[in-house]
Amino acid sequence: MNTNIFKIETRLPETEKQISIFTTATDTETRERKTSESLKSLIKLFGLTDRTSTDGEKMIATAKSKSVAVYQASDSFWYQDDDYFAREERKFSQELPDNNSAQDLALKFLKENGLMLDAAAIHSVSYTTVIAAKPDEKTGDEYNTEVHVNFRYSLDGLPVFGPGAKTRVSFVTDSINSGVYHFWREVTPQSKKRNLIDPKLALEIHAKNFRFSSLKEGAAKVIINKMELGYFAMSPTELQPALIPVYKISGVVSTESLPEYVFDHHVVAIKYSEADVKTMGFNIGNVKSLVF
């Protein structure tokens, strides 16, 4: 690693020598059955009609402003009420539940409907925020129109990163649920664990990646300020045969043209073969890259 460019300002993760592998169901028959079953139960849960359609990627049921979409590639769904989801009107700011109430409501909703999984835990509360500015106003009028309770996932005590591992329950009042998305795949632990690569090797692989190949000494700095071991879950639209063991490397790059911008990269944390790429679904991005 070129220490004139890279600086490590974090402790490397203390890891076991091996990591569990979690696979998912990807055969077509199983996926179709699970999608169909999920849609039926969600139609009942959200009070929708049983008229359904598909866009080839999702099965969708609608009723007036409400819709639920079940992703055929994963065990994920997204419910939205368009009358309330991501709206801009100020009236939606008046009765938002406070943080604690929103968390209680979200937990109650998920538990009562069998959606609160052991792997999930509340991570944060966030908002849809609107700022409206009349002509020539420089600052505008700022208010929140939705509160979101965000859940993240962990397996074997390790975080699951990526867009395919999150649940969000959203409210505009104590009694109006504006949306729920639940992006997750049911996983099965495999009996055989895989050897982890050393975190130092992962950092070397990361530093040698083409992303940094054109940075010049004296003109660029890369500070690594966090490194975590975990798994990566791809978008709910993707078939992913196994969650990918990764080191998540976070840091800050500074160049003259773009001072201090942060990055999150993921380095595959196990040594893998071409067969693994096919069976575990490591095709991330436009290259079968160790770093994505």
Place this chain on the structure above:
Amino acid sequence: MATKGIEWVNEYHGRASNLSNNDNNAQGFYNRLSGTKSFEYGDDLAWDQDFEESGTGSPSAGTDSSYADNVDVVFFSGHGSSSGMLFGKSNRDDGRARPSELGLGNKDCEWLVVDACEFLSRTDVFNRLRGAFKGLHYILGFHTTCLDVKDRGEKFAAKLNDGQRVRNAWINACAETENSGTECAYLRADSSGTDTFNDHWHGKGSVSADPTGSVSLFYLKTSC
């Protein structure tokens, strides 16, 4: 005729770290969205001046009337910040399309998509970007940093083709491709007699008249 253009950068020649997926990301949008393909420029052929209003900034090499403002929707995928969209080469203009150099919609553009970090940071957003709206309906982007992903453009295009509102399609595509810590955003213009809130892609639903004159702006950010 509905027209579209894309520009993307992966190779930054040391101006910033390289990126990996912006070609696929932008091309997914270009190939999936219904309409006429007007231009695609990537890496060293993607230039900041293509987004800039003629006569603005220094250097003032803007040629948006031939590119970004000559299509209905233009999609940029690369590095960004609240200071602008960053390009890999600086020898055409200065390699950065700054907010103060934008002026879109006085020819054609309705929607500018900036799939890049922090271009729509809420900090000083109205001061920075009000001048960009010369008939433009929306800028869609991120308040925070975002991931370098291969498929957000395609997902966004698919949702537009399905008839979702432009704003919903962007928010939904971002949620499907980002971690929950990311916040996507849009900046929308409206004026008397216009309804850009309900904008759809051409042929897929209503499209508002262009907001001009005294324009109100609406900024929305939400977690993915």
